[in-house]
Amino acid sequence: MVNEQKKVMMEVKNIKLRFGGVVAIQNVSFDIQEGEIRAIIGPNGAGKSSMLNVINGFYHPQEGEIWFNGEKRPSMEPYEVAKTGIARTFQNIALFKGMTTIENVMTGRQLKMHKNFFWQLLRYGPAIEEEVQHRKRCEEIIDFLEINNIRKTPVGSLPYGLQKRVELARALAMEPELLLLDEPMAGMNVEEKQDMSRFIVDVNEEFGTTIALIEHDMGVVMDLADRVVVLNYGELLADGTPKEVQADQAVIDAYLGVPH
Amino acid sequence: MYFRETGQFKSKYKEELAAFPIFEDKIGIAIAAIIAFILIPLFGLPGLSYEFTISAVMIPVVIFTITTLGLNILLGFAGQISLGTAAFMGVGAYSCYKIMTIFPDLNALICVVLSGVVTAFVGTIFGLPSLRIKGFYLMVATLAAQFFLEWAFIRIPWLYNYNISGAIEVPYKEMFGIVLTGAKSEPLTRYFVCLAFLVVLTWLASNVIRGRIGRSWMMIRDMDIAAELIGVRPLTAKLSAFAFSSFYIGISGALMVFFWLGAAEVESFDINHSFTYLFMVIIGGLGSITGSYFGAILVWVVPVILKEYGKSVFGIDAFIMENFTTILLGVVMLTILIVEPHGLARIWQIAKQKLRLWPFPY
């Protein structure tokens, strides 16, 4: 929870993103403080996912800067961004269909494993030690998210709710500083939503991971998020605590569809 | 039915990560090894002459398993399609030939390995387009490699030391007093050399695939966007796949010329061979080492044996048998694609799973 003025982990300054003629994001700036759960909400097509992709280095904004841990971040490729400790889950699931649950979670450890090609060839000594050590870390995460009984099932055959949880496990395996969740509860029933919210809070408290959460369900946003950014048609509409944002007239109009 | 897994529990992660965790699988592998290393060299295959079995069936199938393994790493594990396999085998063969002529006293096996390394470089270069394009377009790019290299094998005399016939002959090589290559070499020794290569390369491949690098390939294959966002650098993953796969294909090319054919013209590296190797991988099963074995055995051994039986038993001449086997290959390929797109490996996996659950269905 955020009480006093905390160190800012990431700051996004007047970002402008265009796809050909279509303006996806129109000079938006906001910050994410360390250890907080920052929600990004807004109607469909407001630019939420695009903003996430900008942070992720998947889209390169035409203008604007991204500051991470106090330094200005040069324009990076997605895998470089991942190295700096930013992980994410996807709106519509992007699991590796050809692998089982445990293998998917192990992929989260790629950045942490370094044993060179020679050792990999022999898979002996340091290489296997590294594999075992990271396998144990994955098992702890599997235990944490209570998906032990689907450890060996191929992810393709898992129900929707469980696939979302495996994706969260994979992101956690990267032990990120900043975790980007793209509508983690889309398409879930009430019980699954409760479980996922509990896990998100646990992750925030147990591992101290800062979380940027895109979510439609206002109920979830209200009780999970410390601060909320509201986007609409690619512009920043409001930024503040859930209560402030809820009372903000511009936000209510945007959601109730006053013609813009 | 065959499996008795009661009491086989894992108390260390290492056991869990082993190549063959279940005891019964270890028995299966041991039986296969006995057949390959002892039974066939001693008795050959039933109904076929011993000489024919070794030099016309076993040596090629072992070599083609290495090729299929290489292509499977590229296509099955890393998801990068390539129609240039035969050409890369050619690179392996010619580079081995050049190495042997430039360094005459170098041991034959080292030459083969070095030719693999050379092919790995060449393969990586031709793998560069995979960074920009994928899927179907990449296939056409590899076709460019295939035709360009075929052209190079004829048009660059340096490759075949300017001898008029344009083909490369195999020099006499021996190691520890055993004659390895050249006319006087025993088929059996050549068979064991190839088999040794296959075993070592399979072990290395299975290690790399189950490790960090193999996982990065599979990530790229399944969902390259997600892989990139998790920290896998597409460039390193794709090019390492091309390099590693070309290393295997280069070695198999060198082995084909120096330990089987005894000489090589360009035709043995043409586009049709590339298609056959592609068939081996697809029929065998993408993304599975055992699949590579099944594919090579089915696609190579069955036609050869059919031709042999056709000739000796039904007296049909080779030409008709040749066509019959091509049709048969096409038909088997189609059935596999329709019935089980993941190839024999998946059929084997399902059968194994059924046996493990016997007598219950789930």
Next chain:
Amino acid sequence: MQSGDAVLDTMPKLLARNVQKFGNSPAFREKDLGIWQSWNWNQANEQIMFLAKGLIELGVKEGDHVAVIGRNRPYLYWSLLASQHIGAVPVPLYQDAVADEMEYILTHCNATFAIVGDQEQVDKIQDITEKLASLREIVYVDPKGLRKYDKTRLHSFEDIIHSGMESPSSIHDQLQDRIGKIESGSTCVLLYTSGTTGKSKGVVQTHGAIIGAAMSANEHDGLTKDDYQLSYLPMAWVGDYMLSVGQGMAAGACINCPEGADTFQVDLREVGPSYFLGPPPLWERIKTSVYIRIQDASAIKRGAFNFFMNHAAKVGKDILEKRSVSILDRFLYFLGDIIIYGPLKNMLGMSNVRIAYTAGEAISSELFDFYRSLGINLKQLYGQTEASVFLTMQNNNEVYADTVGKPIKGVELKIGETGEVLYKSVGSFKEYYKNPKATKETKDEDGWVATGDAGYMDENTGQLRIIDRANSVGKLKNGALFAPKYVENKLKFFSNILEAVLFGDARDTCVAFLNIDLAAVGNWAERNNISYSSYQELAAHEQVGKILKEHVEEVNKDLAMDPNMSSCQIKRFLVLHKELDPDDGEITRTRKVKRSFVSEKYADLISALYSEKTSIATKTEVTYEDGRKGYLEATVKIVDATLYEVKKQDKNAA
């Protein structure tokens, strides 16, 4: 066991011997984080000593009662042993007991400390803390979810181990001194009986009794340190205590704990134990699951299964008991073993089972023969909490479905006038805790203990045969014998019937309640596409009634063959609209029917059965999983069953 063991009469001595003789062989194993974590005796001993010292530092004094609640985990078994080492008395409780059940036991034995498995147990105890005046500290093993709890009287298992590790040598001396004080007669464990009759009683067992009974049981079956078993039964049941801690420690065998409650089948297969004990309902559930799963198999598999199973039914038992069998049959059985029996045992995780026991209640011969014909050496044993379980056990070559074996070493049996079985054994209990009256009632001056079961010595097998609970064996109005348990077991043999309750004491005819087995009947309904939305609706379905009528009449025909049992034939019966449930107090945790409670609660149904009514509307109280109470209304139909004449046949036709 070797002669030198006479002196091994306390848990600390046993542990010391195991460390000394079997130091590096596995002592405890648990499936956790995907693999089987294991500790050998040296490592286990080290952990137990640290835990003991940690508990001393926590303030556990000699004679204190330490409650141990949670699913089977090595850490909790260590807690039992560590408490014994510091002279305290461990009191294992059922982990799925409801809060007020726990409250009764915790207040009765005024436990001062509690070592629990996870957050669920901590919550239950904290709900009732005001009522537990004596409880001071709680130690939890799994920290998940407990981060935010107020830690004043709550400690993590790691911290206790840690404090024990760093404890000063004075604590060490205190530990040695306390170990020194423990001898054969001191209290080893306090086990609460599942109490089929009213409130459960606390059975005080001494070290000597537990170890004596365990040693003679091990000797009877020749169990060594390699005969391990899977500890899946509730830790509070004497069966688990005797098998895991008693026999395990006595033989130096490894104690294996499953990953969780729901992964029993997978863990059983992975561990592949050679020694297995299970109550009849478990054997029934496994057999039903086999038949249900095989129904969905392909025709060939089903065909092979039925063919070989029939062959096994014919010849299997003889082969197991080494009797002569024709060459063809033996070959067919050998073939069957490769195709069906071997894989079946493998799928059930019982391939390596050398010795399997059924206990707790009688078992139908059909179910019993099913396992023996497969080559699983299932045997009967009889005992009770007060006797540290082991009273009579069958030898490998004298196995029958309806007798419970001969008394083992150190046990003497005699039959009282009322037909009640009495025993004097090395494993007899010291007393009922704070209940001298009950102690005197069950244990007379010269040590004979009343079992509360009626039975007699069978002439031709020389083994004990249990008919029924002493107090429930009654007389019909016309004086004929009324043995409800005997009939109920025959009814429960049918896979469709989960539970049956017979009434007839001091009446002129017998009547019965039946509970359908939702899994089996549900599967049957599905295949005959009969739709049903609830258990109640399926139970009331008239086609289900017809099938159960056939079952009852088959039992009546069977009873008619035995002259002194034919009077127990069922004249009328009804299918209960709700499952008898432990939470409603109708059956115990190990599914034993609480007969008096049931007859009070359903008095209206019983009277309807004895009247001419063909259906009865009733309203019954139901407890839901989270403890809320609700009411269930239903009109239950009553069905008449045909009775059969007593046929003049010789005795052993039964």
Next chain:
Amino acid sequence: MDFLTYLLTGIFLTPFAEMIEMPDLFFQALWDGFVSGTLYGLIALGFVLIFKASGVFNFAQPILVVLAALALISFYKMGIPAWLSVVCVLIMFYALAWLIERLILRKLVNTDGNILFMSTVALSFIIIGAAQWIFGGRPSSMIHKELGFPTGSLEWPMFGGGVYFEMLDISAAVVAVLLILTLGLFFSRTKIGRGLRAVADDPQAALSVGISLNQIWVIVWFVAGVVALVTGIFWGARSDVSFALQIIGFKALPVLIIGGFTSVPGAIVGGLMIGLGEKIFEIYWGPLLGSGVEGWFAYVIALGFLLFKPQGLFGDKIIERV
């Protein structure tokens, strides 16, 4: 130093000098390039047709060309008059199209593209085997004369030399253009044409509006057969009919890369570019690299396109969405 100068002059100076000196040779090269370009275009058209209509990249198209040519010759040898044997070949193609739809396409209706592509590769193996078995493997000459196509060549004196136009090539070009126009019309105007385009976009949607998928696919494969026949006739006329034709058939792939998979004009323009480029490059730059450059030239150009404009000139852009 002379090697470098030799190289530079060889690439930049001598070829253009030769062009100017012998314009007729240049025109001749242009004309030959144009003709082979149209034929490449035709083969590519066969690919585009099936890809547009069923989303399947028909790898067996080149072998269909060989099959058509061989069948035609064998029918003729059996004594059937030339034009009648053409009809027989067409009937054969209709039967083949029906079989392919029934045995293969119907079963693989919604599998992913790779598997469909692989099935056409398998199909090509079956056709190779069958064709060799039935028609024998020996190369034989095309019967274009019997079909009444004019032979001999026209000579057009120019700049002191002469540019020869084979009558056959002219008729090939004419027929090709005619075929392209009819197909263009067929696609846009006729009911089946529209149905075809609908199926290509989204088979499920097309089904929902009542277009019978199977019927469409049979027609498409039949039309591809017709194109193959035309290509086979003219291509077989230029060089004799043998299985080598299949290798030339693969040349259509780079054409598709350049022209885009889904556009008919793209196939033709691509074909011409490759045809002309190949001819000119071979004649003027070929000797420098040891000739026989035709084999890989098309692919190298295609590679160039792939790296900068993957969807080709006319193809629709491929967009990656996360």
